[in-house]
Amino acid sequence: MSELDIVGPQLAILLAAGAVLVWDALLPTRRQYLPYIALAGILGAAIWTSTWVIRGDFQTAFDGTFAIDQYAVFFQYVFAGITAIVVIASIDWVNRVGRRQSEYYALVLTASAGLMFLAGARDLITIFLALELSSIPQYILAGWGKDQRSSEAGMKYLLLGAIASALLLYGMALLYGFAGSTLLTDISAAIADSGAGNRSLLIVASVLLIAGFGFKMAVVPFQMWVPDVYQGAPTPVAAFLSVGSKAAAFAVVMRLFFEGLGEQFLSNDWAMIFAVIAAVSMTLGNVFAIVQRDIKRMLGYSSIAQAGNFMIGLAAISIAGEHFVQGASGVLLFVAAYAFTNLGAFIAVIGISQKIGSDDIADYAGMWKRAPLLALALAFCLISLAGIPPTVGFWAKLYVFNAGIHADLAWLVIIGVLNSVVSAYYYLAVVRQMFMGEAEDEQKLAISPTVALALGVATIGVIVFGIIPTPLVDAAREAAAIFAAS
Amino acid sequence: MPLTVLVFLPAFAGLLGLLLPANRAHYARWVALAGSLLALALSIVLFFDFETGGGFQFVDRAAWIDVGVFDIQYFLAVDGLSLPLVVLTTFLTTAAVLVSFSIEHRPRAYFACLMVLSTAVLGVFTAMDFLLFFLFWELELFPMYLLISVWGSGRREYSAMKFVLYTVTGSAFMLVAILALAFSAGTFDMQVLGESSISSAVLPLRWVFLFLFIGFAVKLPIVPLHTWLPDAHSDAPTAVSVMLAGVLLKMGGYAIIRTCVTILPDQANDYGIWLAAIGAISVLYGAFVTFRQTDVKRLIAYSSVSHMGLVLLGIGALGTTAMVGAAYQMLAHGLITGMLFVVIGLMYERTHTREIGKLGGLARQMPLIATGLVFAGFASVGLPALAGFIAEVTVFLGAFQKHEWAVIMAIFGVVLSAGYILWTLQRVVFGPVRHEWDEVDDQKHWWEHASVVGLAALVILLGVYPSLIMDMLDPAIGVVSARVAG
Numbered sequence: 001m002s003e004l005d006i007v008g009p010q011l012a013i014l015l016a017a018g019a020v021l022v023w024d025a026l027l028p029t030r031r032q033y034l035p036y037i038a039l040a041g042i043l044g045a046a047i048w049t050s051t052w053v054i055r056g057d058f059q060t061a062f063d064g065t066f067a068i069d070q071y072a073v074f075f076q077y078v079f080a081g082i083t084a085i086v087v088i089a090s091i092d093w094v095n096r097v098g099r100r101q102s103e104y105y106a107l108v109l110t111a112s113a114g115l116m117f118l119a120g121a122r123d124l125i126t127i128f129l130a131l132e133l134s135s136i137p138q139y140i141l142a143g144w145g146k147d148q149r150s151s152e153a154g155m156k157y158l159l160l161g162a163i164a165s166a167l168l169l170y171g172m173a174l175l176y177g178f179a180g181s182t183l184l185t186d187i188s189a190a191i192a193d194s195g196a197g198n199r200s201l202l203i204v205a206s207v208l209l210i211a212g213f214g215f216k217m218a219v220v221p222f223q224m225w226v227p228d229v230y231q232g233a234p235t236p237v238a239a240f241l242s243v244g245s246k247a248a249a250f251a252v253v254m255r256l257f258f259e260g261l262g263e264q265f266l267s268n269d270w271a272m273i274f275a276v277i278a279a280v281s282m283t284l285g286n287v288f289a290i291v292q293r294d295i296k297r298m299l300g301y302s303s304i305a306q307a308g309n310f311m312i313g314l315a316a317i318s319i320a321g322e323h324f325v326q327g328a329s330g331v332l333l334f335v336a337a338y339a340f341t342n343l344g345a346f347i348a349v350i351g352i353s354q355k356i357g358s359d360d361i362a363d364y365a366g367m368w369k370r371a372p373l374l375a376l377a378l379a380f381c382l383i384s385l386a387g388i389p390p391t392v393g394f395w396a397k398l399y400v401f402n403a404g405i406h407a408d409l410a411w412l413v414i415i416g417v418l419n420s421v422v423s424a425y426y427y428l429a430v431v432r433q434m435f436m437g438e439a440e441d442e443q444k445l446a447i448s449p450t451v452a453l454a455l456g457v458a459t460i461g462v463i464v465f466g467i468i469p470t471p472l473v474d475a476a477r478e479a480a481a482i483f484a485a486s
Numbered sequence: 487m488p489l490t491v492l493v494f495l496p497a498f499a500g501l502l503g504l505l506l507p508a509n510r511a512h513y514a515r516w517v518a519l520a521g522s523l524l525a526l527a528l529s530i531v532l533f534f535d536f537e538t539g540g541g542f543q544f545v546d547r548a549a550w551i552d553v554g555v556f557d558i559q560y561f562l563a564v565d566g567l568s569l570p571l572v573v574l575t576t577f578l579t580t581a582a583v584l585v586s587f588s589i590e591h592r593p594r595a596y597f598a599c600l601m602v603l604s605t606a607v608l609g610v611f612t613a614m615d616f617l618l619f620f621l622f623w624e625l626e627l628f629p630m631y632l633l634i635s636v637w638g639s640g641r642r643e644y645s646a647m648k649f650v651l652y653t654v655t656g657s658a659f660m661l662v663a664i665l666a667l668a669f670s671a672g673t674f675d676m677q678v679l680g681e682s683s684i685s686s687a688v689l690p691l692r693w694v695f696l697f698l699f700i701g702f703a704v705k706l707p708i709v710p711l712h713t714w715l716p717d718a719h720s721d722a723p724t725a726v727s728v729m730l731a732g733v734l735l736k737m738g739g740y741a742i743i744r745t746c747v748t749i750l751p752d753q754a755n756d757y758g759i760w761l762a763a764i765g766a767i768s769v770l771y772g773a774f775v776t777f778r779q780t781d782v783k784r785l786i787a788y789s790s791v792s793h794m795g796l797v798l799l800g801i802g803a804l805g806t807t808a809m810v811g812a813a814y815q816m817l818a819h820g821l822i823t824g825m826l827f828v829v830i831g832l833m834y835e836r837t838h839t840r841e842i843g844k845l846g847g848l849a850r851q852m853p854l855i856a857t858g859l860v861f862a863g864f865a866s867v868g869l870p871a872l873a874g875f876i877a878e879v880t881v882f883l884g885a886f887q888k889h890e891w892a893v894i895m896a897i898f899g900v901v902l903s904a905g906y907i908l909w910t911l912q913r914v915v916f917g918p919v920r921h922e923w924d925e926v927d928d929q930k931h932w933w934e935h936a937s938v939v940g941l942a943a944l945v946i947l948l949g950v951y952p953s954l955i956m957d958m959l960d961p962a963i964g965v966v967s968a969r970v971a972g
Contacts, residue, residue: 388624389621389624389625390621395551398617398661398665399556401661401662401665402556402665402668402669405662405665405666405669405688405689406669406688408688410662410666410688410689410693413662413665414658414659414662417658417659417661417662418655418658420654420658421651421654421655421658424650424654425647425651428650432635432643436635436636436643469551470551470552470553473551473553473556474553477553
């Protein structure tokens with residue numbers, strides 16, 4: 001029973017996924033309640049997670065393959081929040097599409113359960129299974145739209161995802177062959193025992209793992225799918241992909257590399273790999289984002305650049321002690337901040353593109369007059385993505401940069417801040433278009449209440465944590481502290 | 487408490503004006519005027535309450551974000567260096583409000599931007615926590631961008647974007663330097679930083695000095711980072727030019743003294759000669775380029791580059807006298823150039839041209855405005871008994887021993903400046919009368935001349951009674967130069 005208790009949040013969500021399907025089969029006329037069942041499941045998961053916080057009794061289960069600790073709790077909250085916002089933002093779109101409503105929610109919930117498993121996984125097999133559990137529904141969702149673009153997106157995502165999984169498995173196999181165990185703690189012990197002798201083997205394994213997860217994180221050079229999939233997939237799905245799987249990949253990479261491959265002689269090597277990937281991702285992502293005319297492609301490239309920003313934090317955590325916590329908590333803070341912000345931006349795009357039937361940035365001209373609140377919310381989210389105060393994005397960037405400085409990565413931080421300047425240019429170009437541009441059509445846009453609600457939650461998060469970041473930073477630090485202790 | 491009220495009062499008034507109903511939009515100017523007058527009154531009270539030589543006063547301090555190595559305070563205070571600049575800001579804000587009293591296009595938003603700009607600048611001059619300082623520094627960008635791009639003329643969007651990109655690039659370097667400094671000293675507190683001796687940081691300290699300097703030098707501006715200034719000036723509305731030349735440029739000079747020189751005195755010693763050289767080059771280059779200008783506003787903009795070069799020359803000499811001269815030059819230039827822009831704005835409203843070639847003989851048709859222009863022009867030339875003279879002489883006296891050749895170059899530049907100002911006056915105010923301006927109304931509204939008279943009065947006051955300010959600057963700068971001297 002106690003082990004079921006530990007995976008309670010995931011079970012709650014999976015139960016809701018089942019309930020959604022059954023409800024649809026039994027009461028096909030009452031489809032409008034489907035999202036509420038989904039939300040109830042997510043709420044249940046969040047409450048269950050909270051009982052862990054209240055009990056303060058963190059432990060591992062299933063022979064150490066799965067942990068519930070501050071780190072897992074942090075991510076479970078993030079994923080619950082992401083899924084809830086995505087579900088709310090999808091309602092309108094799902095109703096409009098009409099077909100297969102229950103399947104849509106069930107897939108989103110299943111993917112979400114997979115993400116939550118990832119947060120606590122401490123074993124290679126568990127990690128891989130959880131990753132597939134979250135990925136397969138996402139492949140299907142990416143191809144959910146009826147048009148050719150969406151099918152292409154789904155297919156592309158699936159094929160490249162399969163390659164990434166293969167690379168990942170190969171890396172895992174190497175680690176298993178080396179350590180004789182799939183448990184991260186055993187791997188770590190085996191590495192410590194063997195010393196630096198097997199360094200090259202371990203580096204190959206690390207590179208394969210980074211390649212596999214790099215696909216999910218969408219960092220250069222594993223980013224080719226991003227713009228096409230974001231553009232082709234239905235916008236709510238793109239929103240989910242852009243934050244959910246990215247956050248999960250960072251969550252699991254951090255645990256894997258810290259608990260498993262954290263030995264000093266090795267961590268210096270992979271930290272350098274992360275640093276280089278970070279620099280390249282930020283630069284290329286931003287450069288390509290500038291020239292985009294389609295806002296979803298722009299957000300796609302910007303998410304590549306943002307992943308580069310997170311990665312500064314990963315590169316900064318190879319150093320032990322207080323600085324270590326800084327880098328790790330910087331990544332966590334950034335993940336949470338980015339989740340709010342990017343979701344907000346995507347939801348605003350959902351709201352706008354549904355009404356104007358276009359994703360062209362040029363068509364956003366004069367949006368300030370047509371839908372003032374939507375334009376304002378999108379502006380705040382874009383400003384936060386650019387890392388400009390008083391938004392949560394600023395603190396996230398500041399914190400990660402600070403960690404970089406502490407870890408003696410000044411060169412990377414300089415590249416990072418210069419990239420922020422570049423990114424400000426294209427984010428603010430959209431803002432300028434909305435506020436200064438002259439609309440051809442002055443007609444007001446009516447925004448559906450569910451989109452407004454989802455957007456409101458995300459934007460308020462962006463602003464409130466922008467002015468009072470301390471609670472979020474504290475939570476991130478607590479979550480990251482588990483690595484320092486081990 | 488008084489400083490907090492002072493800093494946020496303008497923004498409060500501006501946002502209050504934003505709440506006015508649409509049919510009462512033109513009352514926004516009265517709200518803004520009331521707010522700026524209150525702020526002016528409060529700053530004057532503080533000015534006379536200030537205990538000369540008493541270090542930092544009117545301290546407002548509260549913990550804001552305190553997590554781990556991140557200890558950011560809300561910390562405002564003024565000393566003898568910043569208080570005169572604060573008064574200058576409130577005074578020029580009032581002048582700017584008066585100048586734009588007849589604005590028709592979206593007055594509520596206009597005054598909101600103008601007043602938030604004022605708050606940002608006041609924040610920069612009073613913030614004593616480095617991160618808070620940075621936040622205020624960034625805050626100034628938004629209203630400035632909007633003011634130029636919405637209410638400007640000509641290539642306003644280009645100029646606004648250029649302004650933003652230059653400043654943001656500078657602040658990117660600044661942020662790296664701030665983080666590096668804060669990390670090695672363990673605090674963001676500028677007062678503590680300014681008293682401790684930092685011997686090493688994660689970056690070489692000369693880089694830190696250089697990065698900070700780049701951030702501030704863009705604002706000052708120095709040659710060759712000055713090209714945004716003429717564009718911004720020529721496309722900005724009058725009041726914004728007043729604020730830009732009057733106080734925004736001063737942020738650069740103030741920040742160099744407050745941070746570069748005070749926090750890193752050893753590096754300042756090493757690079758003082760470079761600062762002086764860049765300053766002298768700016769003086770000369772600015773003066774030469776001014777000669778080629780045909781647009782009155784661009785002409786004043788280049789003369790600003792030249793005059794702000796003197797500030798840098800004074801700082802580069804690092805002695806008390808020279809730096810007091812630099813600070814005095816900032817005040818004098820703020821008032822005089824502010825006045826020039828006001829008068830040119832009035833002239834432009836009536837003639838709708840700023841081409842020197844199209845103007846002429848205005849002394850006949852608009853005697854009041856012409857008088858103002860001649861007065862401001864003479865003040866800019868450095869006529870004795872006016873503020874500019876005192877400033878220039880003090881800088882030259884202070885810097886001569888240390889950087890003889892730089893001073894000689896700069897004096898040559900000042901002579902050139904006398905030449906171009908007098909030449910311009912001759913062409914615009916005197917010369918053959920042009921009959922197309924026969925009908926213009928010299929004296930339309932009282933508020934137009936209120937600001938001119940007020941500015942002229944201060945220019946005379948600072949010219950005949952310099953010890954009013956000098957006594958305040960002297961001890962504050964003395965502390966800085968003592969640190970540099972070892």
